[in-house]
Amino acid sequence: MAWVQLFLKRRVTSNYMRTDPDTQLMLDVKAGDQAAFQRLFDRYKKRIINYCFRFCGNSAVAEELAQETFLRVYKAAPRYRPKAKFQTWLYKIATNVSLNEMRKPIYRARLDSLDQAADDTGQGSAADPAVADERLTPDALLAAKERDRLMFRVMDQLPQQQRAALLLRVHEAFSYRDIGLQIDCSENQVKTLIHRGRQRMKKLMASYWGDRHE
Numbered sequence: 689m690a691w692v693q694l695f696l697k698r699r700v701t702s703n704y705m706r707t708d709p710d711t712q713l714m715l716d717v718k719a720g721d722q723a724a725f726q727r728l729f730d731r732y733k734k735r736i737i738n739y740c741f742r743f744c745g746n747s748a749v750a751e752e753l754a755q756e757t758f759l760r761v762y763k764a765a766p767r768y769r770p771k772a773k774f775q776t777w778l779y780k781i782a783t784n785v786s787l788n789e790m791r792k793p794i795y796r797a798r799l800d801s802l803d804q805a806a807d808d809t810g811q812g813s814a815a816d817p818a819v820a821d822e823r824l825t826p827d828a829l830l831a832a833k834e835r836d837r838l839m840f841r842v843m844d845q846l847p848q849q850q851r852a853a854l855l856l857r858v859h860e861a862f863s864y865r866d867i868g869l870q871i872d873c874s875e876n877q878v879k880t881l882i883h884r885g886r887q888r889m890k891k892l893m894a895s896y897w898g899d900r901h902e
Contacts, residue, residue, distance in 0.1 A: 710774035717765045725765075728774070729758055736782050742855055743786040745840050753789055757782045772869050779860065780870040783852050790848065842892045849873070850885035857882055 710731070716724035736757055741750035760781050770777075843851055852871050856862045857878075864875045873881065 708770075708773045708775075711770045714761075714765070714768055714774050714777075715770070717762070718768045725762060728761075728778075732775075732778060733758070736778070739779065739782055739855065739860065740786050740789075742843070742859060743790055743851075749789065753782070753785050757785050760785070772866065776862065776866045776869055779856065779862070783856070783870055787848050787852060838893065838896060841896065842889050845892055846885055846888060850881045850888070853878055853881040854885045854889075 710728060713724045713728050717728070733754060736754040737750050740753035740757070741747065744750055744753065757778070761778065764781075843854075846854070849871055853867055853873075856867045856870060857864075862870070864878045867873070867878045868875050871878070
């Protein structure tokens with residue numbers, strides 16, 4: 689049976705190489721191609737920074753988390769085996785890095801300081817500089833910042849797996865199958881996490897806006 693398993697593994701690798709050019713690039717990295725790694729880094733750097741930012745809400749920290757993500761990718765190159773698309777694997781690493789960051793004690797008291805941090809012009813702003821639209825009017829920009837502050841407050845109160853599943857689904861548009869691979873859950877568990885996360889967010893947002901208008 690060993691030869692059957694080996695055949696299946698080779699077949700999976702071959703399929704991803706044909707359908708996912710980034711997988712081939714990562715295999716080139718494994719073979720020692722530094723230029724291939726630079727291409728992957730340039731292609732995904734901004735997206736990974738944005739993704740990490742949605743966890744930590746801090747531009748500088750998001751860049752550090754992205755750097756840690758790509759460092760882990762580089763170190764894992766000798767052991768790399770394409771069991772999923774490269775992007776799925778990359779975001780799994782970024783998710784683990786971000787969740788590890790969110791477990792630090794400093795984030796336990798962050799909810800009380802989000803409003804103050806959002807008014808700062810430097811670190812900690814609730815507006816993501818990587819996706820901000822300079823064409824927005826001042827009023828629209830303020831409304832966007834208020835919306836982002838609310839989203840951070842709500843997302844911070846979700847269990848970590850719910851938060852990761854929602855971000856991967858809503859903001860990164862991954863399939864339930866891919867999300868399951870990224871957070872080590874079955875597809876049905878992912879669907880449950882997303883459903884419960886959305887229900888929880890609706891309640892929290894309704895409560896927040898109710899308090900604001902009392």
